[in-house]
Amino acid sequence: MMNTSITDIDLSSLKNALTTTTLSQQMVSLANSTFRLAASAITRLQQQQRCEAELASLAHLPEYSLEQVSWHDQEDDCWIVLNDKVYNITKLIHNHPGGLEVMMEQAGRDATLAFRSVGHSIDTIEQVDEFLVGILPVRERMYLRSAK
Numbered sequence: 001m002m003n004t005s006i007t008d009i010d011l012s013s014l015k016n017a018l019t020t021t022t023l024s025q026q027m028v029s030l031a032n033s034t035f036r037l038a039a040s041a042i043t044r045l046q047q048q049q050r051c052e053a054e055l056a057s058l059a060h061l062p063e064y065s066l067e068q069v070s071w072h073d074q075e076d077d078c079w080i081v082l083n084d085k086v087y088n089i090t091k092l093i094h095n096h097p098g099g100l101e102v103m104m105e106q107a108g109r110d111a112t113l114a115f116r117s118v119g120h121s122i123d124t125i126e127q128v129d130e131f132l133v134g135i136l137p138v139r140e141r142m143y144l145r146s147a148k
């Protein structure tokens with residue numbers, strides 16, 4: 001005859017409870033990972049949609065290569081590139097709140113990182129398109145790339 005003690009029963013239910021808890025924890029962790037993956041896929045999709053919409057709104061602009069931009073590096077003819085877009089900032093440089101010198105250091109160049117590193121205000125960032133004159137050719141773009 002089997003001799004099952006109370007301690008044996010307790011230990012066995014404890015083991016069962018532990019297994020169930022571990023399984024539940026694994027399921028919660030799996031659900032979390034799935035949720036995070038879905039959330040990042042949605043974010044990527046939204047970013048891509050914004051990028052496609054921006055590209056469509058810029059489609060009418062002429063393309064200028066980085067080399068062509070580099071020809072405009074003078075105080076009376078000053079272009080820069082920001083986020084793959086080409087800006088003629090000749091009229092701005094003498095009134096620029098950050099000064100003329102910083103602008104001339106970027107004249108004729110891709111100023112994206114310098115512009116971002118200053119931490120320009122949201123208002124300023126929204127107003128730069130006032131100086132927009134073109135866009136880089138697809139082969140030279142780093143930010144505005146179509147997924148199509």
Ligand code: HEM
Binds near residue numbers: 119
């Ligand atoms: C279209 C291009 C640009 C526009 C419209 C613009 C406009 C402005 C404006 C309105 C401000 C006042 C503060 C603010 O709004 O953040 C400012 C500040 C400044 N900008 Fe620009 N900027 C341009 C490009 C650049 C570039 C390429 C640089 C290069 C580093 C630069 C460097 C600075 C600096 C150093 C300040 C002063 C920041 C401070 O004193 O806190 N900006 N700019």
